[in-house]
Amino acid sequence: MSSSSLAIRLLAAAIAVVLLAAPAATITCGDVMKDLMPCINYLTSGSGAPPSNCCAGVSSLASAATSTADKQAACACLKNAAKNINVKPELAKSLPGNCGISLSISVSPNTDCSKIS
DSSP, X not given: OOHHHHHHHHHHHHHHHHXXXXXXXXXXXXXXXXXXXXXXXXXXXXXXXXXXXXXXXXXXXXXXXXXXXXXXXXXXXXXXXXXXXTOOHHHHHHHHHHTTOOOOOOOOTTOOGGGOO
C-alpha cells in the first residue's frame, strides 16, 4: 500500500469519526448566566410574577438551547448555579410557566442533567 493511499484512508476514517461524533454543546455557561441574571433576585426572594427582563432571558435561553447537548450543558450550568445561590425551589420550578415559556431545563441542584433530551 502506498503512503498516499494510506493517507487517504486515514483521512477518510478521521472524517467518518468527526461526522459520527455526538454534537457538542454550542451554548456556554456564560450564555446561560447572562440570560438568567435578571432572574436572580426573583428566584431568591421574589413572589408573584417574574420581572419582564427575567422572562426575556428565559425566552432567550429557550431559543438558544435546542439540541440535547445544549440543554444538558445549560442544565449543568443551572445546577451548579442553584447550589451556589439559595433559590426558592418552587419559584425555580415554576419560572418558565410563569413566563409563559416551555423550557425543559430545571433550575435545581437535584436535577439529573443526563436525562434531559
